[in-house]
Amino acid sequence: MATNRRTLLKNLAATSVALTTGKVFAGIEHIEPDNFKLKGNIHHSVCRWTYDFLPLDELCTVAKKLGLTAIDLLAPKEWPVAQQYGLTVSMCYTAGKTSLTEGWNNKNFHAQLIKDYTEAIPLVAAAGYKNLICFSGNRKGMDDETGLNNCVEGLKQIMPLAEQHNVIIQMEVFNSKVNHPDYMADNTKWTIELCKRLGSPNFKILYDIYHMQISEGDVIHTIKDNHQYFGHYHTAGVPGRHEINESQELYYPAIMKAIVETGFTGYVAQEFISTGKTKEEKIAALKDAIKRCDV
DSSP states (O other): OOOOHHHHHHHHTTOOOOOOOSOOOTTGGGOOOTTOOOOSSSEEEEEGGGGTTSOHHHHHHHHHHTTOOEEEEEOGGGHHHHHHTTOEEEEEOOSSOOOSSSOTTOGGGHHHHHHHHHHHHHHHHHTTOOEEEEOOOBOTTOOHHHHHHHHHHHHTTTHHHHHHHTOEEEEEOOOTTTTSTTBSOOSHHHHHHHHHHHTOTTEEEEEEHHHHHHHTOOHHHHHHHHGGGEEEEEEOOTTTSOOSSTTSSOOHHHHHHHHHHTTOOSEEEEOOOOOOSSHHHHHHHHHHHHHHHOO
């Protein structure tokens, strides 16, 4: 794939975001909002990193034209751009180092993580946002029980603050078969156990449908049985992490219907990497994905 979240996170700290107003971007003016009225059962978002070939303000313009209300996976310095366009941030990063591999399962990283999240939680709340992402980190030879205990020990240091500010800390599950070798939170069973041990309504799972189809399958059944632990959803096609159309094995309308039936009121963020050759084709793919998920 041409880009990935790991690369984006490495570059994020060094990237400045320019605020712009009143721009008309090539290709965007051809998005027709007519006959594209969302039903309102799903709150739609799009992940920043999968559309990082667009400047953020251009992505915000696309999102508005498509009827989205949010952008996913933005750091604090990027929030003003989304706010300028009347968009919320459906999943936030901290302002500090965000690593997928060096996470809460390793005590060596607790001090820095506690500092970063202690600073970020009030910022998220002050901006009017709800969700702050976190990661288990890689195993590096660690067994599941040790990883659980370490995560509980570290996360308990920030959960009272999250509860105070009504911010939800969400740990994303990844597959370790294809994309994230050695990642610890690579299945729902382990991560649900973490939720139970923490015992906080402000700790949830970011259930990535793409990743969990690869890791364990049985997506709809898993959502129906465990939705109380899931606070956010990501999409992408399997295999390949591309469009969620007929080229892949998941049927997203049925998955979205199952999510709606659980009473979920959070966000579903598109996180596929378009195979489109042009900007216009990639934007069209996003529009198509939103329509397929709008049940």
